[in-house]
Amino acid sequence: MKYLAFAAGIFCATGLAAETPELTVYTYDSFVTEWGPGPAVKAAFEETCGCTLNFVAAGDGAALLARLRLEGARTEADVVLGLDTNLTAAARETGLFAPTEIEADYDLPVAWDDDTFIPYDWGYFAFVHAADMPAPQDFLELARSDLKIVIQDPRSSTPGLGLLMWVKAAYGDDAAQVWTDLADNIVTVTKGWSEAYGLFLDGEADMVLSYTTSPAYHIIAEDDTTKDAASFDEGHYVQIEVAGRLAASDQPELAEQFLNFMVSDAFQSVIPTTNWMYPAVTPAQGLPKGFDALVEPREALLIPEDQAQATRDTALAEWLGALSR
Template sequence: MNRFFTASLCAVALGAVAVQAQAQENPTLTIYTYDAFAASWGPGPALKEGFEAQCDCEVNFVATDSSIGALRRAQLEGDDTSADIILGLDTATVGEAMATGLFVEHGLEFEGLDLPLDWTDAVFAPVDYGYFAFVYNSEIVDNPPASFEELAAMPDDFKIVIQDPRASTPGLGLVLWIKAAYGDGAIDIWRGIAPNVLTVTNGWSESYDLFLSGEADMVLSYTTSPAYHLIAEDDDRFAAARFDEGHYTQIEVAGILSASENQDLARDFLAYLVSPQAQAVIPETNWMYPVVEPEGGLHEGFAQMIDPDPALLLDSDAVTQNTRAWIEEAFSALR
């Protein structure tokens, strides 16, 4: 055999061994999340870079159309899932997520949290938080509704875009918002606003794109969404309509899957997520409030966002037990 050819084969073999050894030393942490989080303009890339700098690992964000979609995918894959973490579920969906039996306790203690409630969850780590609201363009809508009752009284040609509560956490948030504000009278609110609903999209990104393209007058989003336009685009046309009933609270979370072969690494990532370094990424990429004081503080533009008071939040057990019935109530009015 030609000695140069033999040497080449040896080099290839040694290279393969080196690559294999590196792969064993540098595992891949796979995180299922929603599309906006993993997008080039979302927090995913910066969080990936920050954690990889300290973990000797590779972080792989896998985008789905929603965080509920990420959970459904992991459910279908079962023990064969490649995901180590699901990120983007929230306080309205953790009960359902726990019922799947897919998650393990994180074993972490979080200090210095700045949240609307005391965080004691042993399975899910907080990522960020915000409040649902309807966003509008102030140059087009000069007198936005200030309550759900005023929205229901708007002409039928005043259109809003909302998300599917079965697939989207903001969509579910709207169901809970109306239920928290009106209780047994929620069905009447849904019937009142039904003529104003242009469409129900699968996820938030699709809704917001329709709104920005001028298809609707308002879109279901967050009180902090206008901060993006103000800070990133220097555009002050967009605002969140302050509703007299208050605004529903959302805390987004991340959890470790029991099928993960990288649970220690996943635990390290959750600890990193709630560090001041990682939380500095959140406000101006995911446009939500951080769960701890971020490095450098918050941009002054966030101080211009509406006050969500009163901040609404239903009991998590009640949400878990009644979600399906409340969603069906909403759809019965929208059909």
């Protein structure tokens, strides 16, 4: 009888495990590292959803879109987290994303009205450097200098693409010449942000393309005030990172639940000290001490979504042309 009871227990436990729903979220590599938001988000969401949350790392933000295009409606993703406004038009055109209804009190530098993509954080692109180093005041001064910089590839990295859009938004038809002048400042072009920032920290470059919020990591996590972000006179380009649910998902209600959780205090309070960005919805406790020491850009630059694709194609051609000479 004991054997039968034991066997019945095993059967019930197995049955319950089989019924536990799973949600698959594609995101970028740094989100799921032990120091990124992923572990805390997974633990907090699983406490409320009665499910298993599986993060799948797929390179950087631009690589996410490339993977989705390749997989199409066969994708195993229920949610994609890590696109930004430079990619949302192209993502929307795939027809792979479903509309959603999420209400939140967003704290963004621009108005937000989108029925498909939900913002979860944002920041300004900037060049990070040693705080004791005199920093250039704009791209033109940077190009005239002997400073060495590391940037990311716009074809695989959202910061890399953001840099192209930044230069284009600031200089318009003169952007191609700016890239020609900058070419000899570039030490290397990396596939993603983590590799580029690591090279900077190793002393391989004077400056690295990152965010105005990056020094907050050093201040808060390392008690280190030796890093700063250069403030450029032409303004700084805004990155708003978003998530969306896939139309082909076999867990549409759970995906919607995750998007609602994403704009909650439990998720948003994790962002500043794990993703080192501004939260899309300011948490109840506000921003942590250290964020008050960050550079405040003179102007927020952002190319509207309906212009982003055409601008991206032009800017990429200009960038490739300048760097191939």
